[in-house]
Amino acid sequence: MSDLVEADLPQPFRDALRCLREKKDAGARVDAVSGNFAYVWVEKLAKNNALESAGGWLRLPVAFPHANPHGLITREALRGASEGEVGDGHHAGHDMCKPVAGIGGAHYYSWTWENAPPPRTPEDIIGVVQWYERRIRKG
């Protein structure tokens, strides 16, 4: 996504993106916006196996932090912590992958923010990434 389009996103979202780049992954970027969600690529997303393809797209609402994240898209199926694959909410080739399918998005994990504490500030993006990493770890 060009800087011009990223500049059109709401200020709190851009603040969150800046925080993400400063504290977690300088290369984090918005690769697509579809409906109310942005697909944010995070290369430094901790996974269970060092041999896995790096990164994934967080589906973050453009209204973040005033709305909740919903879903993760990856290029390859996530490996489990012990063996096999992460099966929790896994949908290979789901329509939700389409906005980033052209750049490799192929696996959708339909994880919701249910029962999680609502984000309050743009800086809460760091906790959101940790939440995704925990879900990957717990499979």
Next chain:
Amino acid sequence: MGTGTERQETGKDVKHGVFVIFVGDIEEKWDEPTVTAKLIMEKAGVTEPDKFVLEALDHKGGDPVAEFSTNDPVDLSAKDRKFFRVTPGGGGRS
């Protein structure tokens, strides 16, 4: 006290007889070796600790090696119990 990348097996400060731990960048000192995750998170400023989990890290800014729910006891005398982070709990699927 260790540097950012130095591994610390426990938070015990032998000289002062307290356990010094870090929740993110926040330093906490505890006299007793076992404390609930709730108290650790509250001391770090978390207002609703029941909605979060406390993750023990292998070093500052490192990888989680254990996690504790709000009422879980945390043995600060154990290995890898010096650096922690607070992570939102919960989550479902659609």
